[in-house]
Amino acid sequence: MVDRKGNARIMDFGIARSLRAEGITETGVVIGTAEYMSPEQVEGKEVDQRSDIYSLGIIIYEMVTGKVPFEGNAALTIALKHTTEKPKDPREINDHIPEDLSYVILKCMHKNKERRYQRVEELLSDLDKIEKDIPTRELVLPGRKPIIIKNILSALNLKKIFVPALVLAGLVITLLILFSPRELSVDPKQIVVATFDNKTGDELLNPYGRVAADWITQALSRTDVVEVVPTTIVLQSSSEVGINTSGLHSMALLRALAKKTEAGTVIWGSYSLKDEILRFQIK
Numbered sequence: 001m002v003d004r005k006g007n008a009r010i011m012d013f014g015i016a017r018s019l020r021a022e023g024i025t026e027t028g029v030v031i032g033t034a035e036y037m038s039p040e041q042v043e044g045k046e047v048d049q050r051s052d053i054y055s056l057g058i059i060i061y062e063m064v065t066g067k068v069p070f071e072g073n074a075a076l077t078i079a080l081k082h083t084t085e086k087p088k089d090p091r092e093i094n095d096h097i098p099e100d101l102s103y104v105i106l107k108c109m110h111k112n113k114e115r116r117y118q119r120v121e122e123l124l125s126d127l128d129k130i131e132k133d134i135p136t137r138e139l140v141l142p143g144r145k146p147i148i149i150k151n152i153l154s155a156l157n158l159k160k161i162f163v164p165a166l167v168l169a170g171l172v173i174t175l176l177i178l179f180s181p182r183e184l185s186v187d188p189k190q191i192v193v194a195t196f197d198n199k200t201g202d203e204l205l206n207p208y209g210r211v212a213a214d215w216i217t218q219a220l221s222r223t224d225v226v227e228v229v230p231t232t233i234v235l236q237s238s239s240e241v242g243i244n245t246s247g248l249h250s251m252a253l254l255r256a257l258a259k260k261t262e263a264g265t266v267i268w269g270s271y272s273l274k275d276e277i278l279r280f281q282i283k
Contacts, residue, residue, distance in 0.1 A: 034075040035068045039083045039111050050113040053123060057108025057116075064101070065093040069109065083111070100130050192229040192263035193217045194254060195238060196280065197270035205278070208271060210235070212280055216267060229261045237261050 038054035040047055062068050069087035072078040087109055091102045104126050110116045117123040193216045196209035214231045221228040229237075234257075241256040258266050269282035 034072075034078040034082075035070065037079055037082055038113070040113060042079045042082050048113075049120060050116050050118060053108050053117050053120060054110075054113070056120075056123070057105050060101075061087070061090055061105050061109070064097050064105075065090050067093070086111075098130060098133070100126075100133070104130065189225075190227045190229065190261070190263040191220060191265040191267060192234055192237075192257060192261045193220075193231075194234065194257055194266060194268035195243060196268065199270050200273040200278075202273065205271075205273065208278060212269070212271065213267075226265070229263055233261065 036055045036058050038047065038051040041051055058068060070078050070081035070085065072081065087106065089102055090097050090105055091099065104123065108116055108123065117126075193213045196212045198206050198209050210231075213234070217228050217231050217234070220226060221230075237257055237260040241253055241260055243253050243257065254266050254268060258264070267282060269280060271278055271280045273279075
């Protein structure tokens with residue numbers, strides 16, 4: 001679903017739940033996606049917010065490792081693993097993951113719901129503490145003229161895809177004036193992050209251009225310094241001005257995107273692949 005501001009909201013991601021008719025003692029009917037089911041859901045028992053916390057833990061696990069903790073050829077096989085197998089430490093798959101974050105994920109996924117986070121507020125508090133420990137640099141943007149940001153280089157291993165968005169957005173930047181304020185009416189504090197240009201030659205890697213742009217969008221949107229055009233609006237506007245899914249850009253297209261979104265600042269870049277390293281450069 002998309003809200004009035006153009007932000008995408010996840011309304012349902014296949015989280016399983018169990019239903020039990022009042023007064024009936026037999027096991028309830030199990031509904032949902034096996035990969036995200038809590039042990040109590042697999043067994044058809046009653047669920048509460050701790051079951052949702054378990055499922056959320058799986059989603060975070062998948063986000064930072066690129067895979068779900070339990071896999072199998074059949075839904076039943078996967079479901080049973082939730083009740084019998086201990087998930088592998090995420091750091092064994094991706095050693096870039098902070099130790100504290102790994103602890104939080106595994107606590108969310110504890111088999112015994114009494115040993116998980118009891119309230120989502122507790123989980124959020126721990127995640128906030130972890131985020132504050134990630135080193136960042138203050139990003140100061142001039143309050144004038146549309147600009148383009150260039151000369152940021154970062155590397156991302158395809159086998160280790162966890163890169164904190166705030167770290168990526170907090171890298172040192174060099175600012176270059178794109179065009180004068182007389183050319184169009186824009187908001188100097190509004191930023192649009194364009195889809196990155198895929199220079200790998202592999203169309204299957206096109207989605208990484210949108211992912212990289214969304215990382216920066218989400219990071220900047222959490223500051224009070226600037227306003228960022230939501231990703232959903234950027235994608236729609238990009239299509240309307242002629243920027244394709246591989247993110248191929250020209251100065252004319254970037255100006256058109258800025259005009260379309262009324263943004264005074266354009267961030268864009270490209271990425272290439274060498275020795276399984278996906279390298280991002282913001283131009």
